Amino acid sequence: MAAMEEWAFPTRYDQDYLPDPSSPYWFPVRETMDPAERDAAVLVRLREVMEYAYSTSSFYKNKWDAVDLKPADITSWEAFEQVPVVTKAEMRQSQADHPPFGDYVCCDESEIHHIHGTSGTTGAPTAFALGRRDWEVIADNQARILWGMGVRPGDTVFVAALFSLYLGSWGAMTAAERLRCRVLPFGAGAQGMTARAVTWLARVKPAAFYATPSYALRLAEVAEKEKIDPREFGLKVMFFSGEPGASVPSVRKAIEDSFGATVIDCGTMAEMTPFMSASATKETPEGMLLWQDIVWHEVCDPETFRTVPYGSEGTPVYTHLERTSQPMIRLASNDLTRWVMEDNPCGRTYPKLPNGVYGRIDDMIHIRGENVYPTEVDNYLRQVADYGGEHQIIVRRTGSMDEMIVRAETTLPDGQREAFDRDTGSGLQSFLGVRVTFESVDANTLERAEHKSRRVVDEREHTKR
Ligand code: 8LQ
Structure with a gap:
């Protein structure tokens, strides 16, 4: 087996690397390798990440000591599936007890480079602390995923999401920068901004566009009112995260028909940034692939948190493989999806969510x-x-x-x-x-x-x- 590219923890990617322009893959080995070999490498990594979290955070130490679990025990998938999940309520409690970031920050606080947070308007907010190195690694990971979507250096990427606490817009921006794209951080949410977005899109004609799916539909309506056909924007790829939509067939079709672009679904949770680790690709545009060497994605029974077999429905549970600031280890999403393992037209050997993430258990x-x-x-x-x-x-x-x-x-x-x-x-x-x-x-x-x-x-x- 060829060596997995830059596979090390802590991770540090070569910031000057770009793939061969003719390659559909950023990391050909990691993306197309035998999934069993990849999984074996991931299991070793999970142990390393857990050793790191155990020795640097009282949150994980206390949580695992309470069930008599040591990172060194994680030598099989059966053992890993017994690691208790992390819930959002636990994180809120941890941040209330240890403000502002909770006791699951594993890096030195001087490493913190960005602070983001939940964008909800009700309830106590949750703060996300992202390390400086993590930010670079996130950019690299997501540049790699954008490459898979068909975005290339020199393309203009129009980011039409809130630039505030929300990580989506910042994640898309930093990825596009790392990919050597031209970023237009347009934002969203201010009075009259959608009409201005129409003007800018018509003038700049970007190659790629990022937003929430509902916002793209809203933009199409406003363009229509302004008598501009969104197809004139000349967009090549539109990638979406934040809510179901890009994998809902009729929503997807409405966006495709309005803009004439390839629609790509992506996104896990803000805590899980690089949140694009679940993402479609140019040649596998439907559903989302689970880029298992970036984040470990499981689809689990919502009661037992054991993985369900391919073909079944369950709730996603996520584990970081490369984060050192606030690594999430078995974060319960409360979302619903179904996963399969099949040959993907793009040649990547990742499992897939053929219908995306279609809802939240509590919705x-x-x-x-x-x-x-x-x-x-x-x-x-x-x-x-x-x-x-x-x-x-x-x-x-x-x-x-x-x-x-x-x-x-x-x-x-x-x-x-x-x-x-x-x-x-x-x-x-x-x-x-x-x-x-x-x-x-x-x-x-x-x-x-x-x-x-x-x-x-x-x-x-x-x-x-
Ligand atoms: N959620 C996010 N992406 C989704 C998708 N593609 N399909 C269905 N539901 C999706 C910063 C990124 O946009 C991720 C994000 O939105 O993070 P948040 O704000 O923490 O919200 C996470 C929730 O949004 C998920 O649990 C899904 O319910 C939904």
Whole structure:
């Protein structure tokens, strides 16, 4: 076996390296090697990362001592799957007890180079501390993934996401810089900014674009209002993270049709930055590949946190292989996905999430014994003629019955909606397999997301969090 390129911990990548321009791979060996050999190398690395975390953080030491686990015990996958998962609640507690970063910072605090945080507006924020060296390694990893998407040195990359606490935009920017691209850190979220984005895109004609999927759809609507066809932007690749969408078939198609670009889904969690470690590639554009030599991805039973077999559904659990600042070791995501192992057209030998990450366990709507993913409603509505582009899902208890109301925009004028209401309501009902009360509202009346969309309003007491 040829040696895995720059495979060492702590990791330090050659900052001047660029692949041969004709190569589809950044690291041909690591990306196309026999997965069993890669997994064997990863298992050794996991032990090293755990030794490091155990000796540098009281968080991991206490957590593992409590179950009598030593990093040296991790000599098999069975042993690794018994490592207790880290939850977001534990991290919040750790940061409350040891402000501001918690006792899972493993590097010297003088190493900290960037501070980011959860972008939620409610609840206690979580701070992310990213080391200087980690930032370089993150840039390298994500440049490698951008290369796999078909982005090349000299391409202009337009970053249309919030430049604030959110790591998505910064991660895309630093990756593009490392790849020797031209970055346009446009941002998002300020008054009138979407219309200005249209002007800039039309003028600069970037090769690549990064945002959340809902924001791309919003941008297409605004362009239309300005009488500009988004295809004129000439985008080659659009990559998305932050929420489901790029792997939801009708959402993906709407973006592809509007912009005429390849749509790429990527993204795990901000804590897991390099968050692009789950990402599609140019030649394997659907779903997401799990770049197992960057972050170790498991899909697990949500109760036992043992991995489920390929072909099955479960919740992603993530482990850093290269971070030294706040390494996450078996971070529970609470998301839902399905994984498979098959031959990928791009030749990479990674497992794949063929439908992306399609929901969060706590966002799944449990109604009268059925489970409904909000993304299914999106997927259905997006292919309905005269749909106005936005919707809301309201779940409420009327008497002893749960009721699901879907309120969707239509471009049809009031008075001509009878058939639309009837057909969309019954279509949605048979698609979801649950009773739905359907209501149409005027186009452009529901709020558009500048960041991640929030479409579910659950008014039931027992599900309030
Ligand atoms: N989430 C993130 N990416 C997703 C995707 N591609 N498909 C489905 N759900 C996705 C900085 C990156 O954008 C990652 C990110 O958004 O981190 P956050 O803000 O910590 O949010 C993480 C959550 O966003 C995940 O747990 C998924 O539910 C969703």
